Amino acid sequence: MNGLCVFRIDATKGSSVTYPLNTELAGDNSLKLVMYPVLLETGILSTPADIVVEGAIKRYNTGDVTGPECGDLLMSIDIEDIQAAFDPEALSLQQLKDLFPLTKTFAFENEGISFKNRLIDAQIITDKKEVVEYAIKLRDIIKRQDLESLYIEYRPKLDDYALAYPEEFPDPESWFANLFRDDFFPGGPIVEFDRDDIVARPxxxxxxxxxSRKPYQPFFMNKGLDGDINMIELYVGRVDGKLKIIR
Structure with a gap:
């Protein structure tokens, strides 16, 4: 969504997801589907004919119940045009493989909130090492369980979420403190990793x-309090010249 990955779906299991996009809105929006083949039960790779995509982009008002039967429809999501142009009999096995990844882009507009300053107009970060070093800084803050320092790094994300979801986050500072002080820190943060364990993806x-952390672990994760494990994804960007947590 506007260049940011908002969700991943494993098609082999079949998935249905409802995802709020308020924090990814930019006024003039672009939603891009990227589809990769999977190995079918028959032992062969899937083709465009095997893919089923059904979805919609909807607008909800404050207080609305989100769901398939609610909201104002802005756009339906499907890949029927891709499938209509596909002729499996005319392609070799290699040509079938070369079809992927399949992509389709949907454009729509929204009024009101916009995070174009984060998604489109923000300064480009070219140095991966800078991102990794910032991750080490965050690891050390978590290791010290330094709530005040973590809040300073987390503040841009909290401000954006308060703007995007004012009813859900009327007091973002208290929400943050309750999450980390009462749940995340008592659950035993996982900090036993170094630079080589960090994965940074633009x-x-x-x-x-x-x-994130190798192999496929969220950066913020604890061992769990009473079996309740906290996992929080981490996205960083440059704010006023400094790297900060923004999503």
């Missing part, structure tokens, strides 16, 4: 970087 042409 989005939005390098304006936003996703940071």
């Amino acid at each position: 989005w939005c042409d390098g304006r936003i970087w996703e940071v």
Whole structure:
């Protein structure tokens, strides 16, 4: 969505997802689907004919219940045009493989909130090492359980979420403190990793970087309090010249 990955779906299991996009809105919006083949039960790779995509972009008002039957329809999502142009009999196995990844882009507009300053107009970050070093800084803050320092780094994300979801986040500072002081820190933060364990991936042409841990673990994760494990994804960007947590 506007260059930022908002969700990933494993098609082999079949998935249905409803995802709020307020924090990814930019006024003039672009939603891009990227589809990769999977191995079918028959042992062969899937083709465009095997893909089923059904979705919609909807606008909800404050207080509305989100769901398939609610909201104002802005656009339906499907790949029927891609499938209509596909002729499996005319393609070799290699040509079928070369079709992927399939992509389709949907454009729509929104009024009101916009995070174009983060997604489109923000300064591009070209130095991956800078992102990794910032991740180490965050790791050390978590290791110290330094709530005040973490809040300073987290503030841009909290401000954006308060703007995007004013009813859900009327007091973002208290929400943040309750999450980390009462749940995340008592659950035993996982901090036993170093630079080589950090994965940094650019989005939005390098304006936003996703940071995780090898092999496929979210950056913020604890061992769990009473079996309740906290996992928080980390996206960073440049704010007023400094790297900060923005998503």
